[in-house]
Amino acid sequence: MFFAETVxxxxxxxxxxxxxxxxxxxxxxxxxxxxxxxxxxxTLHRPPxxxxxxxxxxxxxxxxxxxxPDFVLFDEPTAGLDHEGRRIFLxxxxxxxxxxxxxxIASHDTALLCEACDSIVFLGNRVVEATLxxxxxxxxxxxxxxxxxxxxxxxxxxxxxxxxxxxxxxxTPSRFAARLADRTAR
Numbered sequence: 001m002f003f004a005e006t007v008x009x010x011x012x013x014x015x016x017x018x019x020x021x022x023x024x025x026x027x028x029x030x031x032x033x034x035x036x037x038x039x040x041x042x043t044l045h046r047p048p049x050x051x052x053x054x055x056x057x058x059x060x061x062x063x064x065x066x067x068x069p070d071f072v073l074f075d076e077p078t079a080g081l082d083h084e085g086r087r088i089f090l091x092x093x094x095x096x097x098x099x100x101x102x103x104x105i106a107s108h109d110t111a112l113l114c115e116a117c118d119s120i121v122f123l124g125n126r127v128v129e130a131t132l133x134x135x136x137x138x139x140x141x142x143x144x145x146x147x148x149x150x151x152x153x154x155x156x157x158x159x160x161x162x163x164x165x166x167x168x169x170x171x172t173p174s175r176f177a178a179r180l181a182d183r184t185a186r
Contacts, residue, residue: 007033007051007059008044014067025066032065035095037088053080061092071102078112090115110149114139114171122147134171151176 004010011029020028030040036058048059057080064072078086093116096103107113113120114134122130122144132141143152151173158164170176 002048002056002059005047006044007046007048010048010059011044011063011066014063018067028066028068029062032062033059035065035088035092036062037084038062054082054085057081058085058088061089065092065095068099069101071104072096073104073106075106076109077105077107078109086112110143110147111151111172114149114151139169139171 002010004013008029011032012025015025015028029044033040033043038055038058043059048056051059057077061077074089077089081089090112093103093105103116105113105116110120118134120130120132120134121128122132124144129144130141130147132139132143143149148156151171152169155166155169155176159166166176166179170179
């Protein structure tokens with residue numbers, strides 16, 4: 001929900017409101033735009049409402065980065081993003097987590113959640129249906145029916161149809177591929 005006339009005004013609004021000095025605001029806004037894959041010089045003057053949906057989403061990520069918050073909530077953050085935008089989002093989450101920022105993601109994209117989160121809570125009918133913990137590419141807990149990511153369905157099929165031992169389950173395709181490569185190298 002953009003309201004400013006330029007990306008620069010949009011990005012600087014929050015930092016100005018919390019009393020950040022102008023030089024720090026400029027530095028953070030430029031750094032945030034670079035982090036989401038934009039050239040600050042080419043982007044700061046643009047009207048945010050004239051950006052594509054994916055570009056708008058990336059500017060929204062930059063707004064969060066510029067504020068350097070203690071807590072951030074993303075709601076369906078990768079909707080409308082291409083592969084590059086999704087990768088940028090995962091990089092942003094990794095950066096926030098490295099800074100010890102609490103990140104909460106509301107999403108129907110279970111594959112994204114497996115890549116970005118330490119724990120996943122499934123809500124349904126206004127109650128918690130399942131809680132899963134992801135550690136070192138392993139997962140504990142049970143997926144609620146109908147929400148299992150395709151990578152888990154693949155591992156289940158390899159186990160049940162081909163007798164392959166793929167336990168514990170890898171939480172992402174890249175981790176599963178690495179595990180298979182490691183097993184074949186032995």
